[in-house]
Amino acid sequence: MIWRLVVLSAVGVLLLGAQGRSRWGRTVTFHRTQQDESQGRARARPRRDTSGSSGTSRPSHGPPFTPCRTPLTPAEHQVLDDNTHETGFNGDDGSYVILTWVGDGTGVVLVLSTFSAPIDSFFEGGSSRLYRSTDYGKSFHDISHRINNTFIREEFGVSVGPGGSVILTADVPVVDHRGGIIFTSRDAGATFKFIQLPFHLAQPITYHFLNPDYLVALSIDGGLWLSLDFGAMWTKVHDGVHSFSWGAGINLFFSYSRVDTVEADERGDLVLKRTTDLGKTFTTIHEDIYSFGYIGAFLFFSVMEDLRSPRVMYFSSDQGDTFSQALLPSASTEQFYSILDGDEDMLFMHVDNPGDTFFGTMYTSDDRGILFSKSLERHLFDGQRKSDFTNITSLRGVYLTNKLDDDGRIRSVISFNRGGTWRQLNKPENVDCEEQVQNCNLHIHGEHSRNNHIVPMLALSEPTAIGLVIAHGTVGDSLSSSQHPDVFVSSDGGYNWKGTLRGPHHYSILDSGGLIVAVEAQRERQVKTIKFSTDEGQCWKSYNFTEQPFFFAGLASEPGTKAMNVSVWGFRPEEDGQPMWVAVTIDFQSLITRECKEQDYEEWLAHSTDGGDLERDGCVLGVKETYRRLKKQSVCRNGRGFVVSKKQSPCLCTRDDYLCDYGYDRHANTSECVRQSSAANKTLELCLDGEEDELLTAGYRKVPSDRCEGGFAPQLAVQTVIRPCGVKPSPGPPARSSSPVTHFDTPRERLVLILVCAGAGVIVLVAVISAIFAVKRVVYRNRTPVYRFSNLRIQDDDSGITADPESATNSNGMACQQDSDDLRCHCMKHRYQIRTSGFGGYRDD
16 A cells, blocks of 8 residues: 555554754653553563563564674673663652753753643642753652752753753742742752742743843743843843744844734734844834744744735845845745755745645755745645655755655655755665566655654764764655555665664664664563664664563663763553653663774765766765765774864866756756746846845856856856845834925836936036946945855754854845835846855744
């Protein structure tokens, strides 16, 4: 049976670990349900065995492959036994466990056991407990008394900020309490301070990305509150706020409704404001917005002028001082925009198709985030607005996603040049399809599959583990529901794959890729075995880490892949019928004791393929990159001091280093970019630098972040003139004038003005023409637009942190006049050639 795209209901309960990352730590949430607990009460504890078997494997109907398994020696088993630490949280009845690593390399782990339930659960006997470990999870101490045994709800969890700062939010009834309660710590949870808030929180408190003293909070009544002393004192800065985000420096953006209206955001009645002085003064950026987001140095917002108008996206790279309409299709109220990913060079944007199609079109931007080109059609976005788009962080320029083809089948595609071109994944080297399968490829399960409980984890890659990718997939013509997913691994960033584990697993990368661990995903059976590999998943060893199996909740390891230990979390049914949370931490450092030497590493040319032009081999995005990475056969420790090193050399430019510009498509039979018939003489709603410009294009633009030199260079010929217009400054006070002002905006009006002036006399006409030419020469000589962007940082919702946006230089000079209630640009018109390179986490829905 072929898996066609439908929104599936859950067929069972699978325990999942949801992870959130920030620059200061990682938060992992595990939970159990009543169904899990009832299953556990009816099962006895099996006796321990040392065979390494984890029970009967789940049946798989996909093409067969034989995983490589190496037995664990008795000596290795003894070493791991001596370095395995089990903690049972006796008497803890919390349904959620939230783990948070505090700092980098500190060894401090905070564990909050709590409920996601109304406050009534607390009075009916529920409780929450706080535990702390200072040895990477090998032992825990109950420190609930440091927060007065206060009930902490799962929705707020543990917020970690810079400098080891921690915030816990108590669950306090709104009735008869003027405000909520938080506990703050500046020493990674060693001590806590009780603080009574003057309001009730609607969501977790948000840190400033650099200064932990600066906190922002939203109250349940829409109040925006600010603290400048780590929560000791709070000031209300605005009412009616719907959402907010830190910008560069101390800029703070927020949207609010002007009156106490219901569903103002759904009608597009919100106002976007900014404060640059921590709430003392405010600037209105735009009215009638639907939603907004801030990513890196880029401010985005969608505008819906009335209920019948489609939404359009606007962009600002100067903190909202000026903004331009992005060249994207407009979206109705049933559609949405989604920023999939981006950095200082470009942006990936998904635009939903009209209707319940479950797909849309993916676009990539230029380096200003304004001009967008089509990257992938029929990009999958399911009924719950989940995308399978994944950035393979272990190799530059690689992205993976799924598309819904015309035949209703879901197929995986991969791009090695930042969305310039997409292709299907190669068949794994140790897997063959049946004869009747015409197209045999690997297809990767993504967020759509995880959301429907088909796989427990998404594709995993880490920047420190060069080229390594681990993912669940099936092999065949398309993603199939008749095949149970298996685990596949790639060592070269997704070019080549190998089947490595049968059935779904939870997995984690340790020691910068030198060690991989995995636990088989079980829905109904208990686990006791962990698998590990020291050769990037080529072969595996199994270790039984406990005498008493338990129901698995998830894997947890320190962020950054530097660690050599991993914790297996779950719960075990006790004799009294109550489940007990269990954590088993396995330290592999005592097993893999040898430090890696120079001979353990090899030089590896990224993106290298067999055959073809040797001079171009490895050239991607205009550069060759040769990495120093660990050999697969080397069994040693990279260690915490390991740093990725690489050598770069530029490549000659070819057409592959260019995308087709806005209004152009690549010819089906050639590599040339040809003009779209619908784009001829098209006027685009865009304006740059406060001027109405005519943008001339050769039909090509360089792939963002491409660094090729020489070689192919598109020649500017007579092309369609694209005339963007419509840049707007942020609203300001209306201009006052004692008399009407006549404006000459169009060439025809200017021509009338010239003729009138000519009638006044030849001398006046000559003087006007001379002045115009002089101004044009000065403008042509001095006009050089500069756009600077910062690295992308995405807000971490789990920890309540907005991470590190950098300042962007304001290069958008304005020359606009104010006319009554409208703001219009009255600008001079110039020509320049489009020069683009390319740029999120924001979704407008």
